[in-house]
Amino acid sequence: MDGGDAADRGDATDRGEQLRALAADLAAREDVADAWTAKSFTDRLFVVEAGAGEDLPAAVEERLREHGLRGYNEVHDVGAEGPAFAGDLAGGDRYRFVDVGARGELQSYVVD
Incomplete structure (x- = not known):
């Protein structure tokens, strides 16, 4: 394995840590019920929940x-x-975002 692969994993780890810190910061807001990161098959997702009766704040x-x-x-061009x-x-609404900087870089696989 070359050093580039390790550096790429380090960048992905740093990005994950940055987004987890952002989620914690947003979750501390009064107008946000919760926020966290997740993974889909190929994307890093960021989920935010707004409180009851509130839209996701523009800020x-x-x-x-x-x-x-x-x-x-x-x-993903979803209508x-x-x-x-x-x-x-x-208790509110859920909003889902994609980390476009890392889109398609996460790899999942199927085990037979």
């Missing part, structure tokens, strides 16, 4: 864009209510 959306995150529906809307919850 939160702008901050996510500044960090290279775009609405899942927008990135949905909004570029990031992922569904209603009992």
